[in-house]
Amino acid sequence: xxxxxxxxxxxxxxxxxxxxxxxxxxxxxxxxxxxxxxxxxxxxxxxxxxxxxxxxxxxxxxxxxxxxxxxxxxxxxxxxxxxxxxxxxxxxxxxxxxxxxxxxxxxxxxxxxxxxxxxxxxxxxxxxxxxxxxxxxxxxxxxxxxxxxxxxxxxxxxxxxxxxxxxxxxxxxxxxxxxxxxxxxxxxxxxxxxxxxxxxxxxxxxxxxxxxxxxxxxxxxxxxx
Numbered sequence: 773x774x775x776x777x778x779x780x781x782x783x784x785x786x787x788x789x790x791x792x793x794x795x796x797x798x799x800x801x802x803x804x805x806x807x808x809x810x811x812x813x814x815x816x817x818x819x820x821x822x823x824x825x826x827x828x829x830x831x832x833x834x835x836x837x838x839x840x841x842x843x844x845x846x847x848x849x850x851x852x853x854x855x856x857x858x859x860x861x862x863x864x865x866x867x868x869x870x871x872x873x874x875x876x877x878x879x880x881x882x883x884x885x886x887x888x889x890x891x892x893x894x895x896x897x898x899x900x901x902x903x904x905x906x907x908x909x910x911x912x913x914x915x916x917x918x919x920x921x922x923x924x925x926x927x928x929x930x931x932x933x934x935x936x937x938x939x940x941x942x943x944x945x946x947x948x949x950x951x952x953x954x955x956x957x958x959x960x961x962x963x964x965x966x967x968x969x970x971x972x973x974x975x976x977x978x979x980x981x982x983x984x985x986x987x988x989x990x991x992x993x994x995x996x997x
Contacts, residue, residue: 805843808834812847820861827861828868835872845891852897853913854906866898867917879921886922899926904933 815830822830837843852858853866874882886895900906907930911923 831868
């Protein structure tokens with residue numbers, strides 16, 4: 773069924789289907805939603821095999837389902853928007869997907885959905901914060917397709933990244949110094965114990981030598997007598 777929707781129908785027919793309610797697209801059973809969610813991940817994994825028209829139909833179908841909550845927004849968790857993790861086809865798909873979402877929902881509502889705390893775990897790939905290079909790529913991508921407005925939070929974080937990274941480096945350096953200090957302290961303690969042990973042995977040896985001398989003197993006196 774999904775292949776028919778995204779592959780064999782022309783744009784006009786798909787558009788007519790998408791204008792229906794989500795209930796008319798999805799069968800009235802719980803497994804249907806899960807099926808379409810699984811289909812999203814599978815289609816994204818092979819998106820590079822689709823020609824542009826089919827790719828656009830895929831994006832329109834899933835944008836519609838997302839906009840009416842026909843499928844969970846958790847499906848977006850399979851997308852990682854970085855230069856290394858995307859191809860020209862996957863970038864085109866993401867472009868169409870978000871442009872359609874913006875058209876269906878409006879930029880304000882789309883921004884509100886993308887800001888929902890319960891969904892943030894699914895958007896870390898689309899709006900990466902693991903490096904400034906990846907953040908910059910994501911920001912530039914959405915800006916280039918006319919959706920720079922959904923990157924406002926990411927832009928603010930990007931401005932703070934130099935300070936955050938400096939604080940992180942300082943904390944790591946402090947942790948290394950603390951670990952080194954503990955190691956040195958343990959070494960010194962071991963050295964002191966060895967010295968004490970050595971001193972004790974030395975004292976014992978001296979004591980033994982003195983005893984031997986006294987014994988020899990006594991033996992000599994006895995022989996003389």
